[in-house]
Amino acid sequence: MPVRGQYAKGIAKREEILDVALELFTKKGYDRTSVREIARLAGLSQAGLLHHFSTKEELFIEVLRRRDVRNREEFRSSHGDPNSIRRLVSIVRHNMTQPGLVRLYVTMSAESTDVDSTARSFFVERYRSLRAEVAKDVRAQQRLGELSAELDPDAVASLLIAAADGLQIQWLLESDGPDMGVLMEQLWTALRHVP
Amino acid sequence: MPVRGQYAKGIAKREEILDVALELFTKKGYDRTSVREIARLAGLSQAGLLHHFSTKEELFIEVLRRRDVRNREEFRSSHGDPNSIRRLVSIVRHNMTQPGLVRLYVTMSAESTDVDSTARSFFVERYRSLRAEVAKDVRAQQRLGELSAELDPDAVASLLIAAADGLQIQWLLESDGPDMGVLMEQLWTALRHVP
DNA sequence: GTCTATATTGGGATAGAC
DNA sequence: GTCTATCCCAATATAGAC
Numbered sequence: 001m002p003v004r005g006q007y008a009k010g011i012a013k014r015e016e017i018l019d020v021a022l023e024l025f026t027k028k029g030y031d032r033t034s035v036r037e038i039a040r041l042a043g044l045s046q047a048g049l050l051h052h053f054s055t056k057e058e059l060f061i062e063v064l065r066r067r068d069v070r071n072r073e074e075f076r077s078s079h080g081d082p083n084s085i086r087r088l089v090s091i092v093r094h095n096m097t098q099p100g101l102v103r104l105y106v107t108m109s110a111e112s113t114d115v116d117s118t119a120r121s122f123f124v125e126r127y128r129s130l131r132a133e134v135a136k137d138v139r140a141q142q143r144l145g146e147l148s149a150e151l152d153p154d155a156v157a158s159l160l161i162a163a164a165d166g167l168q169i170q171w172l173l174e175s176d177g178p179d180m181g182v183l184m185e186q187l188w189t190a191l192r193h194v195p
Numbered sequence: 196m197p198v199r200g201q202y203a204k205g206i207a208k209r210e211e212i213l214d215v216a217l218e219l220f221t222k223k224g225y226d227r228t229s230v231r232e233i234a235r236l237a238g239l240s241q242a243g244l245l246h247h248f249s250t251k252e253e254l255f256i257e258v259l260r261r262r263d264v265r266n267r268e269e270f271r272s273s274h275g276d277p278n279s280i281r282r283l284v285s286i287v288r289h290n291m292t293q294p295g296l297v298r299l300y301v302t303m304s305a306e307s308t309d310v311d312s313t314a315r316s317f318f319v320e321r322y323r324s325l326r327a328e329v330a331k332d333v334r335a336q337q338r339l340g341e342l343s344a345e346l347d348p349d350a351v352a353s354l355l356i357a358a359a360d361g362l363q364i365q366w367l368l369e370s371d372g373p374d375m376g377v378l379m380e381q382l383w384t385a386l387r388h389v390p
Numbered sequence: 391g392t393c394t395a396t397a398t399t400g401g402g403a404t405a406g407a408c
Numbered sequence: 409g410t411c412t413a414t415c416c417c418a419a420t421a422t423a424g425a426c
Contacts (some may be wrong), residue, residue: 010391029306031226034419047422048392056420103308110305111224113298113367124368131365155381158365158373159358166357170326172308173319178353186350193389205409229401242404243410251402397422408411 014052017042021063026100029107030060057118064108064122067101085137085160085188092164093181102168109165131157148194156191163187209247212237216258221299225255225306252313259303259317262296280332280355280383287359288376297363304360326352343389351386358382 020042024033035056039049053059071091095102112119134157141147147156167180215237219228230251234244248254266286290297307314329352336342342351362375 013391029309035421036419044391045393046420047394050421051391054421103305106308107302107305109364110298110302113301113364114224120368127365127368151385152381155373155378158362159378159382162361162365162378163354163358165361165364166359167353167361169304169308169360170322170353170357173304173315173322178350183350183354183357186347187354190346190386190389194385195388208409230403231401239409240411241402242412245403246409249403391426393424393426395423395425397420399419399421401418402416404415405413406411407413408409 010052013042013044017044017049017052017059018063018066021059022067022104023100025060025063025108026104029104030111035059061118061122064119067104068126083137083141085134085141088134088160088164089181089184089188092167092184095168096171096180099172099175103172106165106168106172127161130161134160147192151191151194160184160187205247208237208239212239212244212247212254213258213261216254217262217299218295220255220258220303221295224299224302230254256313256317259314262299263321278332278336280329280336283329283355283359284376284379284383287362287379290363291366291375294367294370298367301360301363301367322356325356329355342387346386346389355379355382 017038021033021038024038024041027033035049036046038059039046042049049059053062108119109123111117112123114120131154135153138147138151138153138156142149142151142153164180164184167178167183170177171180212233216228216233219233219236222228230244231241233254234241237244244254248257303314304318306312307318309315326349330348333342333346333348333351337344337346337348359375359379362373362378365372366375
């Protein structure tokens with residue numbers, strides 16, 4: 001069936017484009033990355049690329065979406081910790097091996113705060129589900145008596161995620177500064193001490 | 196003295212340009228703001244503007260520098276609280292009235308993490324001095340017995356600043372979400388409970 | 391599905407007059 | 409100090425052939 005072969009080829013090329021795009025967006029940010037360059041590194045022309053993703057923004061959203069899916073898969077399988085708070089800490093640690101990727105997320109989430117940004121809804125949804133996930137685990141920890149029942153689970157979730165995000169900026173600016181992983185653990189410890 | 200008049204005029208125009216530039220960078224970010232547009236809104240031509248700031252980056256750095264100076268002045272005078280931690284909380288509260296400006300800082304600090312960014316050293320220095328200022332107050336609070344002597348002042352400083360930064364992103368994405376000011380106070384309260 | 395060629399737009403920066 | 413005019417470059421996107 002020739003049709004099947006064509007599909008397979010198209011899909012493979014799509015993946016290759018997404019790989020290259022991730023790499024370039026990561027390295028240089030959205031605005032400074034051209035579709036031309038992505039195309040060249042993926043081994044086709046600009047027009048060829050735009051056959052797969054008809055606009056630059058569409059391509060970009062796909063990159064984000066795929067990256068997020070992979071992140072979640074990775075941490076569900078390799079770090080089987082059912083406590084998403086500890087998982088958050090280990091994600092932060094893991095991120096310290098991938099400055100380029102961290103930079104992509106930091107810059108993209110910042111840019112997505114533009115009211116007209118196409119990526120905005122992606123990030124709104126991402127934070128919403130992340131907060132819900134962490135808040136759920138905070139409640140679990142409260143039931144286990146690990147965490148004071150006085151604490152507002154949603155507030156704690158917001159703060160943990162905010163701290164992780166904010167530390168990334170400081171770390172990107174001074175990689176030999178304070179250790180993000182250690183700081184996150186100290187925060188978690190402090191919260192556990194609240195009576 | 197005609198010379199004096201010329202200087203005064205030049206300085207006034209410079210200020211006007213910086214005002215407009217701040218507004219536009221704030222609204223659309225660095226890359227999507229053109230020198231042309233800034234010039235037009237400041238009532239001169241692009242070439243005219245580039246007489247005052249010879250490159251776009253130079254203009255940008257000046258915008259940041261001036262904004263930072265004004266911020267510091269404002270909070271030293273109007274919020275005379277000698278405790279920079281409470282001052283940090285009140286800055287966060289104040290920021291909630293200025294989403295555009297918050298967006299500028301969030302996007303610019305994110306972009307500045309590029310190794311080749313001209314603004315990088317500006318932000319590195321900014322975080323360094325901010326951390327030092329907050330850490331100093333943490334030590335003062337420890338001497339007053341308000342805060343556990345076990346806590347590492349530098350770590351607490353990093354975390355407080357990180358939380359403030361991170362919350363801004365969540366707030367920009369969902370302005371009717373959790374209240375940044377309240378959350379910052381909860382964090383501060385939690386830290387004070389650490390034995 | 392991929393190409394070449396091109397339309398179209400917009401940007402930063404400079405030259406030189408006033 | 410400010411202008412007009414222009415250079416030069418890069419970008420996105422489209423048209424149409426293969």
